[in-house]
Amino acid sequence: MAEADIKPSVLILGGxxxxxxxxxxxxxxxKLANKVCIVDKLAPVLFRLTEKEQELFTKIEFRSGNLSKxxxxxxxxxxxxxxxxxxxxxxxxxxxxxxxxxxxxxxGVICARTAVNHGCKRFIQFSSARVYKxxxxxxxxxxxxxxxxxxxxxxxxxxxxxxxxxGLNYIIIRTADIYGPGMNNxxxxxxxxxxxxxxxxxxxxxxxxWSKSLEMNVVHITDVCRATWLLTSKGESGDVYNLADxxxxxxxxxxxxxxxxxxxxxxxxxxxxxxxxxxxDAKEYSNEKHVAPWTALCALEGINTSITPYLxxxxxxxxxxxxxxxxIEALGFQYIVPEFNLDRLKEVVxxxxxxQQFPKxxxxxx
Ligand SMILES: NC(=O)c1ccc[n+]([C@@H]2O[C@H](COP(=O)([O-])OP(=O)(O)OC[C@H]3O[C@@H](n4cnc5c(N)ncnc54)[C@H](O)[C@@H]3O)[C@@H](O)[C@H]2O)c1
Numbered sequence: 542m543a544e545a546d547i548k549p550s551v552l553i554l555g556g557x558x559x560x561x562x563x564x565x566x567x568x569x570x571x572k573l574a575n576k577v578c579i580v581d582k583l584a585p586v587l588f589r590l591t592e593k594e595q596e597l598f599t600k601i602e603f604r605s606g607n608l609s610k611x612x613x614x615x616x617x618x619x620x621x622x623x624x625x626x627x628x629x630x631x632x633x634x635x636x637x638x639x640x641x642x643x644x645x646x647x648x649g650v651i652c653a654r655t656a657v658n659h660g661c662k663r664f665i666q667f668s669s670a671r672v673y674k675x676x677x678x679x680x681x682x683x684x685x686x687x688x689x690x691x692x693x694x695x696x697x698x699x700x701x702x703x704x705x706x707x708g709l710n711y712i713i714i715r716t717a718d719i720y721g722p723g724m725n726n727x728x729x730x731x732x733x734x735x736x737x738x739x740x741x742x743x744x745x746x747x748x749x750x751w752s753k754s755l756e757m758n759v760v761h762i763t764d765v766c767r768a769t770w771l772l773t774s775k776g777e778s779g780d781v782y783n784l785a786d787x788x789x790x791x792x793x794x795x796x797x798x799x800x801x802x803x804x805x806x807x808x809x810x811x812x813x814x815x816x817x818x819x820x821x822d823a824k825e826y827s828n829e830k831h832v833a834p835w836t837a838l839c840a841l842e843g844i845n846t847s848i849t850p851y852l853x854x855x856x857x858x859x860x861x862x863x864x865x866x867x868x869i870e871a872l873g874f875q876y877i878v879p880e881f882n883l884d885r886l887k888e889v890v891x892x893x894x895x896x897q898q899f900p901k902x903x904x905x906x907x
Pocket of ligand 1 (some may be wrong): 554555556557558559560561572580581582583595606607608609627628629630631632633644648668669716717718719720725727728887
């Protein structure tokens with residue numbers, strides 16, 4: 542058999558999360574790997590899995606462990622792996638600096654070193670497009686790096702540290718905000734969808750900070766999975782690739798889709814007023830306003846959901862996620878989901894409803 546016909550063994554770190562689980566499903570459905578193993582510190586039963594995902598976990602090996610500890614990581618890597626995909630990280634906002642260090646840069650360096658020891662031929666490290674300097678010009682891979690949160694500082698540090706690891710063949714993926722079936726609180730778009738539903742329920746117009754032009758570029762999870770697979774065999778070690786669709790999503794275009802879907806009105810208070818109010822006060826006000834009706838709305842259908850409308854301060858700043866995702870196209874990649882639109886929002890909501898994470902019917906109180 543020619544070497545090209547031999548399918549690789551793939552270890553997916555953080556494989557219970559949105560991205561890791563989706564990549565595992567993709568590899569299985571497309572029959573791309575000889576063996577797939579998932580590692581996560583949390584057990585799959587803690588996640589709202591669809592029937593298809595539950596079936597996935599019967600077909601792959603699952604290993605449980607905290608990858609921030611070298612001896613645990615070594616045990617979780619037992620065997621030899623052609624490809625290691627690191628999608629394990631702390632993705633919740635408002636954690637301490639120490640937590641981000643432990644669960645992003647320390648974890649990533651430990652896993653990259655362990656991968657070398659276990660024969661890894663290609664290590665794929667997930668990073669974020671939020672490591673770039675906020676800009677209205679789409680950031681390319683060589684654009685200025687200037688993260689504004691501790692979380693994203695740790696990604697940058699991790700990128701720099703794994704570049705020093707001898708014998709590591711690796712690729713960095715910096716993605717715009719990811720959305721699609723299976724998304725959870727790790728995706729910045731999700732609380733905004735939940736807030737859209739709340740405004741339908743309370744029958745008020747949705748008011749937003751800043752302006753409609755605030756850049757909020759995104760990429761669909763299907764394209765993230767396809768791109769990850771391509772990068773297991775293409776690109777040179779040390780390469781960085783952005784992922785972002787062609788839709789150039791902004792706060793305005795996202796609200797347009799939410800408005801059409803939920804039948805709500807919206808407006809922006811503008812930069813001047815946002816500065817005057819202050820992001821922290823705006824956060825307190827909006828979260829207080831949203832959490833109670835969301836709880837009431839879910840209670841109507843007896844839903845005990847883990848998703849939340851809560852918007853952390855980091856997600857309410859005027860940081861612009863503006864990303865040029867075209868470099869990967871030179872490797873032959875084509876985005877198959879060009880933009881976020883009404884059909885894509887429907888796909889996301891239907892998936893959340895199926896997982897009993899989102900109410901099926903949203904009545905209007907007024
Ligand atoms: N979701 C997005 O919109 C988005 C955008 C840009 C970048 N990314 C990056 O993609 C990667 C995956 O994101 P995601 O959306 O799947 O997040 P997620 O929170 O859904 O999944 C992360 C997984 O990592 C696991 N994990 C965390 N710490 C661990 C540890 N110490 N040991 C073992 N497992 C651990 C968690 O249990 C979780 O299952 C992250 O690096 C994230 O920053 C995601």
